[in-house]
Amino acid sequence: MNTITYSDIEQFNYWWNVSGSWVEEPNRRRGGESGVLIHKDKVGQVFYVKRQEKHIYRSLFFPFGQLTIKRENFAYQAFKKIGITTPELVYCGVSGDRAILVTKELKGFISFEQWLDQSNDSDANEIALFAVLRSIANVLSKMHKHRSQHNCVYPKHIFINLNDVQQGKENIEIALLDLEKSRKRFTAKQATLHDLPQIRRHTSLTMNEWRYFVQQYEIACDAFFPSLYI
Numbered sequence: 001m002n003t004i005t006y007s008d009i010e011q012f013n014y015w016w017n018v019s020g021s022w023v024e025e026p027n028r029r030r031g032g033e034s035g036v037l038i039h040k041d042k043v044g045q046v047f048y049v050k051r052q053e054k055h056i057y058r059s060l061f062f063p064f065g066q067l068t069i070k071r072e073n074f075a076y077q078a079f080k081k082i083g084i085t086t087p088e089l090v091y092c093g094v095s096g097d098r099a100i101l102v103t104k105e106l107k108g109f110i111s112f113e114q115w116l117d118q119s120n121d122s123d124a125n126e127i128a129l130f131a132v133l134r135s136i137a138n139v140l141s142k143m144h145k146h147r148s149q150h151n152c153v154y155p156k157h158i159f160i161n162l163n164d165v166q167q168g169k170e171n172i173e174i175a176l177l178d179l180e181k182s183r184k185r186f187t188a189k190q191a192t193l194h195d196l197p198q199i200r201r202h203t204s205l206t207m208n209e210w211r212y213f214v215q216q217y218e219i220a221c222d223a224f225f226p227s228l229y230i
Contacts, residue, residue: 012093015049015100023048032056032097034068046105047090054097068180069099075148075179082146084139085175106159106175112136113155115162116203132160133213135172140195141220143176149191151181153198192221196228 018039026035032054039047055068073092080086087103094100112132119125136158143150150157153176161173185191196217200210214228 008093009095011091012095012100015091015093015102016051016095016098018047018049020049026051048087048103048105050101050103052099055099067094067097067099069101070094071182072101072180075182078146078148079143079176079179082142082148084143085173086179087175087177106161106177108163109159109161109173109175111156112158112160113202115160116155128162129209130212131172132162133209134216135160135174136199137213137216138220139174139176141217144188144191144195145221147185147188147191149183149185150176150179150195151183152178153195154202155199158199188221189223189225192217192225193227196225 018037020037020039022035022037024034024036026033032052034050034052034055036048036050039049041047050069050072052067052069056066069092073089076086076089076092087106089101089103091100091102115132119129140150140153157176157178159175159177161175163171163173185194196214199205199213205213211229214225217228218224
């Protein structure tokens with residue numbers, strides 16, 4: 001199921017009225033309201049339903065504002081084209097000043113934030129951490145090479161699936177979430193210098209771990225960013 005539409009009112013009403021529990025309580029911002037609930041259907045499939053009302057952003061292209069979910073939908077499409085894993089987009093719909101975006105649960109993934117909290121200081125986990133950092137660096141490099149800036153590259157928005165890494169086989173999947181603030185930049189460097197410092201600010205990586213991450217990113221980009229080491 002991968003239906004994306006802006007006109008099917010019956011489908012819109014279905015997703016607007018589904019039951020579930022809030023994972024992000026509705027809150028007022030950007031002149032409107034936004035919240036995310038988790039919904040499980042009759043066969044056990046888990047969906048995340050982002051519901052927004054009068055929730056807009058403004059830019060040079062949209063000086064009078066556009067619904068934020070439209071920008072997020074565009075980002076999902078763009079990331080898919082360049083081979084970056086995101087949650088499967090099930091439905092995106094707009095009705096008046098209300099908007100919905102529905103994604104499937106990422107099975108087998110855990111947030112980088114949660115994984116860091118669960119990790120201990122064992123040698124095995126240190127090896128896994130460096131493998132994860134290398135994989136994240138590669139994915140972010142791919143995103144930035146296309147001049148795409150995530151804008152909220154926090155550990156809670158980076159999801160990882162370690163697969164067999166603990167057995168010495170590096171088979172790590174990286175997925176990116178929460179794309180509603182993503183945007184295009186004029187250069188890849190602009191995107192890099194905005195996004196990467198957010199990871200440093202929102203993690204407790206040691207200086208050695210951070211330098212390793214930046215080095216792996218530079219290798220993937222074939223470029224140098226001395227300011228990131230400061």
